[in-house]
Amino acid sequence: MALSYRSLLREISIANKAACLVGIRGFAMGGKKKGPKGASDAPKASALSKELKITTICGGNILKEGADPKILLDTDYPDWLVHLLNKRPPLSELRRKETESLSFDDLKRYVKLDNRARIKENNAARAKN
Numbered sequence: 001m002a003l004s005y006r007s008l009l010r011e012i013s014i015a016n017k018a019a020c021l022v023g024i025r026g027f028a029m030g031g032k033k034k035g036p037k038g039a040s041d042a043p044k045a046s047a048l049s050k051e052l053k054i055t056t057i058c059g060g061n062i063l064k065e066g067a068d069p070k071i072l073l074d075t076d077y078p079d080w081l082v083h084l085l086n087k088r089p090p091l092s093e094l095r096r097k098e099t100e101s102l103s104f105d106d107l108k109r110y111v112k113l114d115n116r117a118r119i120k121e122n123n124a125a126r127a128k129n
Contacts, residue, residue: 091117 056068091113094106102110 054071056070058068061068088109089106091110094102094110094113097106099107099110
């Protein structure tokens with residue numbers, strides 16, 4: 001499932017704004033007011049449930065001076081950025097497949113993860129002795 005960059009950045013920004021809202025403490029409101037009998041207690045719509053229309057990434061500026069970066073169109077971002085969202089198979093799944101059927105990138109990943117696992121096993125065996 002590939003998310004567009006704009007929606008991904010929007011979700012991050014909304015999460016930042018939600019964290020800011022939760023972190024701010026206000027004054028306590030009065031007690032629960034009782035209405036007339038038969039009045040419905042329908043829940044009010046949350047302010048966070050509404051989609052916020054934002055054009056910048058809140059808190060994205062890491063410099064002392066300057067402004068938060070603007071959210072660009074999907075075509076303005078490089079192609080390699082899409083591949084960062086793709087999940088790669090774990091070692092257990094790579095071990096189940098035949099090595100001849102793996103792509104070159106998956107084969108490199110399999111060798112790297114397998115070597116790492118063997119080194120950890122050897123270190124654990126030496127630590128017990």
